[in-house]
Amino acid sequence: xxxxxxxxxxxxxxxxxxxxxxxxxxxxxxxxxxxxxxxxxxxxxxxxxxxxxxxxxxxxxxxxxxxxxxxxxxxxxxxxxxxxxxxxxxxxxxxxxxxxxxxxxxxxxxxxxxxxxxxxxxxxxxxxxxxxx
Amino acid sequence: xxxxxxxxxxxxxxxxxxxxxxxxxxxxxxxxxxxxxxxxxxxxxxxxxxxxxxxxxxxxxxxxxxxxxxxxxxxxxxxxxxxxxxxxxxxxxxxxxxxxxxxxxxxxxxxxxxxxxxxxxxxxxxxxxxxxxxxxxxxxxxxxxxxxxxxxxxxxxxxxxxxxxxxxxxxxxxxxxxxxxxxxxxxxxxxxxxxxxxxxxxxxxxxxxxxxxxxxxxxxxxxxxxxxxxxxxxxxxxxxxxxxxxxxxxxxxxxx
Numbered sequence: 001x002x003x004x005x006x007x008x009x010x011x012x013x014x015x016x017x018x019x020x021x022x023x024x025x026x027x028x029x030x031x032x033x034x035x036x037x038x039x040x041x042x043x044x045x046x047x048x049x050x051x052x053x054x055x056x057x058x059x060x061x062x063x064x065x066x067x068x069x070x071x072x073x074x075x076x077x078x079x080x081x082x083x084x085x086x087x088x089x090x091x092x093x094x095x096x097x098x099x100x101x102x103x104x105x106x107x108x109x110x111x112x113x114x115x116x117x118x119x120x121x122x123x124x125x126x127x128x129x130x131x132x133x
Numbered sequence: 134x135x136x137x138x139x140x141x142x143x144x145x146x147x148x149x150x151x152x153x154x155x156x157x158x159x160x161x162x163x164x165x166x167x168x169x170x171x172x173x174x175x176x177x178x179x180x181x182x183x184x185x186x187x188x189x190x191x192x193x194x195x196x197x198x199x200x201x202x203x204x205x206x207x208x209x210x211x212x213x214x215x216x217x218x219x220x221x222x223x224x225x226x227x228x229x230x231x232x233x234x235x236x237x238x239x240x241x242x243x244x245x246x247x248x249x250x251x252x253x254x255x256x257x258x259x260x261x262x263x264x265x266x267x268x269x270x271x272x273x274x275x276x277x278x279x280x281x282x283x284x285x286x287x288x289x290x291x292x293x294x295x296x297x298x299x300x301x302x303x304x305x306x307x308x309x310x311x312x313x314x315x316x317x318x319x320x321x322x323x324x325x326x327x328x329x330x331x332x333x334x335x336x337x338x339x340x341x342x343x344x345x346x347x348x349x350x351x352x353x354x355x356x357x358x359x360x361x362x363x364x365x366x367x368x369x370x371x372x373x374x375x376x377x378x379x380x381x382x383x384x385x386x387x388x389x
Binding site: 008009037039041048050059062063065066067068081083084085086087088089090092093094095096097098099100101102107 | 168171268302343354362366368370372378381
């Protein structure tokens with residue numbers, strides 16, 4: 001199964017991944033709701049990409065009381081099902097990496113879903129800091 | 134297994150309900166008490182359908198949210214009889230919840246403008262769908278339940294005002310279809326069910342996270358450490374970035 005491989009030392013901090021993510025998930029509409037974040041860092045110029053690790057033993061899945069977060073066996077991603085969500089936001093509090101958020105505007109959680117098995121961020125990353133391999 | 138809904142043959146997975154099969158096929162069935170993440174209840178009865186196991190059988194009216202799909206079932210979702218049943222139900226619901234926009238809209242869609250019954254003197258907008266109590270039970274708090282019976286039925290705390298078991302997660306208010314559960318967030322304070330909680334400020338940004346009580350419950354249920362819940366997602370991402378920077382030794386740290 002392919003994974004989203006992140007190589008932080010290659011990141012140039014251009015944040016194209018955030019834009020690609022925002023455009024491929026129109027429900028959030030804005031890079032502020034991007035499921036990937038590239039933090040710019042001091043010289044040497046670069047960035048630190050932070051995106052869901054799709055943990056094997058995921059805290060978000062563990063705390064969800066309604067199975068709104070489940071493993072997608074095809075893509076390997078932890079998928080969010082908004083119809084099953086009761087908005088307790090336990091997953092947001094439980095993720096040790098901050099890779100799931102809650103959007104008050106759409107009343108939905110947002111997290112990386114690997115774009116259903118073909119992540120856009122990896123396609124647009126100019127320095128191969130993000131690869132789908 | 135294959136069943137027929139409104140003359141359309143549809144495939145169903147084992148364990149699926151008629152409502153799930155219908156909605157997957159894009160058939161619009163109204164519901165008020167249904168939530169995909171919670172146990173089916175069959176309370177509002179708006180999702181009723183007519184079903185027949187044999188073609189020469191008289192159709193049986195069943196709530197589709199509780200009826201399991203069966204091979205060869207013949208189901209109708211919008212017969213004149215069903216529309217009449219739904220209109221009557223919505224007419225009755227209007228006496229309880231005249232202030233609910235959702236119910237007003239559904240009623241209008243079924244040709245009911247104002248209720249033809251005697252309106253309740255003090256309508257509460259609560260329709261006793263029990264989505265809140267089921268959400269509360271799913272969270273594991275069991276702080277609210279139904280109380281009283283008949284016209285005096287209501288959602289209540291134990292002994293009317295004992296909010297000790299509530300953890301202030303806000304799930305009940307979020308799932309309520311008529312928006313009749315009051316939840317007020319002001320700064321770090323959250324008031325619900327007459328009790329005011331303090332949400333713990335994020336260690337990084339100072340923004341509100343979850344309540345200490347909610348964290349204690351999550352910790353008890355999952356074994357995760359209690360003090361690990363009090364950082365917002367954005368704050369956590371910053372911490373993650375800092376950890377990665379230290380691990381791979383890039384740059385001199387985050388710029389901002």
